[in-house]
Amino acid sequence: MATPYDFPSDLLAGQEELHQVRAELSALLKRLPWSVEPLDGCRDDGGWRKVERPASPGWSADEQAEVEKLRRREHELAVFVTTHRYWSQFTGPDRVDARSRLKHACDRAPGDDSGDDSEETDA
Template structure:
């Protein structure tokens, strides 16, 4: 009499992310990019502020800020809605049951979470976004808008997590 051999299941792969988790991460990444695009259009201070002049102290220069009237009520409302939407979209990613399975399997949760962020299927849909590396030159390159002094680079989602020029 022979004993049947137990079926062996494939080893747990913490990088085999469930579709719902990837979709939730993509939604959060899209909202993050939208929020930060909107923030670039806003004055530097939410509240009215007189600003300050550049000061050199102990050999270090502190940047100058111009006076601002602050944000309008419409800008505040739009920002608060976008921020709330982002917070709501991040919750399903952070609390997904996949992370418990990864922890139980002994996976490195930080590395697994970073891998999810860099998975092309879970990355934002924009060609470039805020999770970019900024180029080193500080001079304004030809073709850049007045508010931008450094060209962005493409998201890390292309080339398997490697950064590539836009």
């Protein structure tokens, strides 16, 4: 049976925002050209895997600023979540388990016990 954790609301909110910021940053990076600076395309067939990239126009100043803003916010939230006073009550594997459960706490609706916890065993 899964161990329930009573995560503080500010910690849950911080973790949820961290998920959102990471998703937004990931989506932005996927839309942007592969190189920050303008670069010619390249091709390399001689290695163990073929690499081929088109020319990159680079990122605009606004795009660079947006990436920097999201990375800075991601860092702030990661520090907030990982250094929260809530973790001081746990040690070793218990802290790891609690942290893992927090990462997935937002995956389910409140009161939803139909998650995949039924297959877990107590260590």
